[in-house]
Amino acid sequence: MCLQNFPCQEVERHNKPEVEFKTCKELLLNPILICRNESEKCLIESSINSLRISIKVKQADELENILAKKFLRFLSMRAESFQVLRRKPVQGYDISFLITNFHCEEMFKHRLIDFVVAFMEGIDKEISELKLSVNTRGRLVATEFLRQFT
């Protein structure tokens, strides 16, 4: 994550994350796509002053689909407090991070990396827990409801 301050080449007095605008080809690095299997992948795009990490989480069935979407939308809506999170995920992915040189100046690089890795590890766990609790609750409610008929 070797980012540095870079004033915009296209517009004077501006400083934009180059990976978002992609106006100058020479300032972008090759994107890397890491796939664990068909349904889980991670795209890392980098440039001279910014880095974008997009993750697609595993969604085995409909229920997981809905849970993941709601949960990640909840987090993305509160992207301001996370600072490195992007409000809208990149097309084709579930969640995206945008790290700029300003974040690297304020925070330690190794802690930023730890945060992203911990986030990815935590996501799968959270979604399975949510699914378990939904199923448990559904079962309890159904049992109680049908009890009145027996």
Added chain:
Amino acid sequence: MAAVGVQHLAQCITCHAWNSDMSMVALCPNNNEVHIYKASMDSNSVWERVYVLEKHEQLVSGIDWAPKSNKIVTCSHDRNSYVWSLEGDQWQATLVILRLNRAATSVEWSPQENKFVVGSGAKTVCVCYYEEDNNWWVSKLIRKKHHSTITSVAWHPNNVLLATTSTDSKCRIFSAFIKGVDARKDATTAFGDVKFGEELIQLDLACGWSFGVHWSPSGNSLAYVGHDSTIHFVTDVGPNPRARSISLRHLPLRDVLFLSETRLVAGGFDCNPMLFGSDKSRIWEFISFLDEVKRPAETKTDTVFAAAKGKFKWLGSEPFEENAPTTTHENCITMIRSLAPLSERNPEKSIERFSTSGLDGRVVIWDLTNVDDVLARLRI
């Protein structure tokens, strides 16, 4: 061995420059101001801020202090550059008409201090000189030769040749001979008689963006770094240069400084300065890191169970401490400056002290007087 003084002066330092006798340092704390501190080489001292120069409107990206004339030149992302001179107790600024339409990225005084060069994001290089008749600084632009932002500029000791590096991964050498400012005899270089703005050599050795170009004290060699973690040395700069590139297994470097004809120090995203040297065979090699890396203390855990329990608390605690910074600088080193006072500067003598500043807001002073002992110990 090496770091003798550390000063934490700001959250982030963009660039710094020393005056002629190393008593004051000017630096930019990542905003539009330039702070001048009274420095002392005593490692326990606290540096006192004496002046704040506020004229720029955006980040100050380059500072250089001319040792003989005691003038400071600054350039900023707001496309402007100012020349500051000390009158009595105040620093007075003179605006330089750069005619740039994008941010300026780096600036350097020429060895004779009658010119300075500014590199910019407008893909142009401005060479500025003082016009006595109109009492201001005028610029001459070198256009159309660069394909992208210029990241770093460096003057050859003869006051005429100029090297630039750019994000189009090339390093170019130009002639910056200005009629009326440079004497005709200075124009005879290894390339013969050349006029202003002529591109003499284009070096395409790096595969990534290039930064940090610097000439050796005699001007015979040149070094620059590439973002692909390479460092390139070019010797016998002239019509037939010889080049050597070293690919490093570490993070990319940002800036270099020649300590002598055979020694060079470079610093970058590893937060640790690296020493390179060339021996009798004139081939450059990596010698060693200069910072003693402190191993983090072994975390004491009474039982295996306690350690495992500690790992599960990732929400609150810090399980990844083995990646914590163990070097003096905690964030990228962005600039290296030599600490040789003007009276002691000599092309024959090697520079023994230098300072580095970085994105962690620290200025660290390094002393290499014992480097030969260390090198002797390193060799088997």
